[in-house]
Amino acid sequence: MDFLSKNLPYLLAGISVGGQYALIAIGYTMVYGILRLINFAHGDIFMVAGLVMVYSTTILPLYISIPLTIIVTVILGMSIEKIAYKPLRNSPRMSVMISAIGVSYLLQNLALYITGGLAQVYPTIPFISSPITIGPATTKVVTILTPFLMIVLVIALMQLINHTKIGMAMRSVSTDFETSRLMGINVNNVISMTFIIGSFLAAIGSLLYFSNYPSVIPTSGAMPGLKAFVAAVFGGIGSIPGAVIGAMLIGIVENLIKGVGWTTFSDAFTFVLLILVLLFKPTGLFGEAATDKV
């Protein structure tokens, strides 16, 4: 009982952060599934969503700035694909990856320029920022809300992918671009759709994540982005359930490590995990077997 009451806050925080990582990780894993590209700019898209929220709430009421943040983030994700990745569609994969790294730095430096390097105070969203007491733990509503919202979104996404025509097209495109084109599928639209979904989820993740933190800085997206990326690799990149499970695990373990007083090592855990996965099971928990397409 004593153990539980001591660790419950950390466990709750872990589940919540895990849910937020999951929302980011899905963006990584879906883009990889279709383009075989690690979208290194994804974490920064998440950060930009935070800044858009900061700036839009200074002049607009919340009920406008929240949807606006989501829309701007989606447009940003889509535009990045059109501008930085699409022209490189037939280039070696390495070129696209370098382009992604370039976009990542571009976004960080733009944010630095716009914010002047000052931490921007994240607005308080009523209700989800209000405190709530669960047994011995006091936390914010957002902590409890995150895992549920994440699960609802993931179920909706799985329905879309497994039971709709566009979902079928996404699965087709992920196996074979050319044959998909022969079916009359507009591959570029399907790719755009993937970026729309990924950015949408990153925007939601950003709203939840930053509600737990006081401020946004230009590098705010880097660490959650990296961790979500590790989660996607751990779960088996390309697999959505894998990304969710990986993210939850990383979120929870990280916070439990903080709970026992080893806060310094909580980030290290994530990256040691990455090394171990790459060494012993590079395809991750649910990754596709490394067979070549016939």
Place this chain on the structure above:
Amino acid sequence: MSDKNKNVASTGNTVGKVTSAGGPGFGNKREEGLSGKVLLKVDGLKVSYGGIEAVRGISFDVPEGEIVTLIGANGAGKSSTLRAIVGLEKAAGGTITFNGAELTSMGTEQIVKNGITLVPEGRRVFVNLSVYENLRMGAYLRKDDLSADLEWVYSLFPRLKERHWQAAGTLSGGEQQMLAIARALMSRPQMIMMDEPSLGLAPIIVQEVFDIIREINRQGMTILLVEQNANMALKAADKGYVMETGRITLNGTGMELAENDEVKEAYLGKSHK
């Protein structure tokens, strides 16, 4: 079943001697009269890859309701021709006219919308999708009811119906080829192009594939067939073109070509009697 089928349905330009047993024989054509209308007209088509011309200005016609075949050795430019027609490669020159529409400036999606479909070389079914989903993908551009056409392709390929919910990746090579053809039919094309449908299949399956090709043609489908298995292709075809290093060197009816000495020597094996 045939006993002395000695078939080399594989790579290389030495096509073995094939004695097909059963199945419709030579020149077994549709009963109804052919319209004679040219559906696809290729004129001076050139395709190049990084400066190397794979197709060097070829011209041929595909009349409505017929089976036309392009035969030739590996690297003759047959596949490139099909890929250019369906817009997967950009034509470097010449025109492709289908039903009066000029295709060379269109994207693949539009060309498919215009009623052409390609059964790609190597089948390329979507291995992670079920048989049923593959068929749905074939009908991707259609917004009408698919049930009648599903029934139709399942009647052509009963084995696909048995494997309705199975992932396409679990099918055998022959079944995957059937699925690839069925998937193409689901788009309700006016013309179906097939790239090496017999490649890598057992002789008995090759025979089945050709029976199906004849059957769908008998039901009115125009077919442009590319094959290295020249014997089978020429037997099935109304008209044939022989391609060599990017040029058409010979043409004639399927039967004429099958009996042509040069063709016999080059593609049907010297010992052909």
